[in-house]
Amino acid sequence: MAVFGGRRGDDNPALPPGQHLTASFPVLSAGPTPSIDTEDWEFFIQTETGQTHRWNWDKFLALPSEDITVDIHCVTSWSKFGTRWRGVSLDTLFSEVETGFDFVMAHSYGGYTTNLPRQELLDGKAWIAYEYGGSELDPEHGGPARLLVPHLYFWKSAKWVRGLVMQSEDNPGFWEEYGYNLHGDPWREERYS
Ligand SMILES: Nc1nc2c(c(=O)[nH]1)N[C@H]1C(S)=C(S)[C@@H](COP(=O)(O)O)O[C@H]1N2
Ligand SMILES: [Mo]
Helix, strand or coil: CCEECCCCCCCCCCCCCCCEEECCCCCCCCCCCCCCCCCCCEEEEECCCCCEEEEEHHHHHCCCCEEEEEEEECCCCEEEEEEEEEEEEHHHHHCCCCCCCCEEEEEECCCCEEEEEHHHHCCCCCEEEEEECCEECCHHHCCCCEEECCCCCHHHCCCCEEEEEEECCCCCCHHHHCCECCCCCHHHCCCEC
16 A cells, blocks of 8 residues: 555644555445445435435435545544545535434445434535546445545445434444444544444
8 A cells, every 4th residue: 555644643734643644545345345226326314203305316416516625534544635526415415304313323235334423414524425536436435425424534434325314322333333433533533432
């Protein structure tokens, strides 16, 4: 793996503690890459009333989208600076949703899950991304669409995201069940619980 930016514990102020830079884009998947046809794809948000808001691919692409350039940080210690994405802000998706629940379980095609506080998805901090580097998102990296929550460790950015289920409590998702931190802020090194 190409490593630049100097030694570990580098004083680059944009690099969180215990991270090193990589120029490559590693693929980390706990299982096989699902193949999802955009004809069949949907994204949903389910609230405590049981109401489910659904977007099919056409409806999703018709929403306002944003170009996003962000640094990403994997808990296995690589960080990648200046990744370029296009996606729909979670603010846009949540503007159609009424909920009093403060936590979210993200569910992916293939069964992966990860938990987040709803607040961490709002105020311009999270997107459903469907392009990377100006091209459609590679299936290995979560295409057709993935969650992008770059201010938290990258395991929170669920690939092949399928929907969000609102929760009253911060129940653990897939990696969190194995001892990863419930929150996962790289600046506070919230790696494990
Ligand atoms: N559905 C799903 N999403 C996932 C994962 C996974 O195994 N399955 N791995 C997570 C982890 S641990 C990381 S570091 C990033 C890796 O994203 P990448 O493969 O695009 O680098 O995806 C996250 N999202
Ligand atoms: Mo990861």
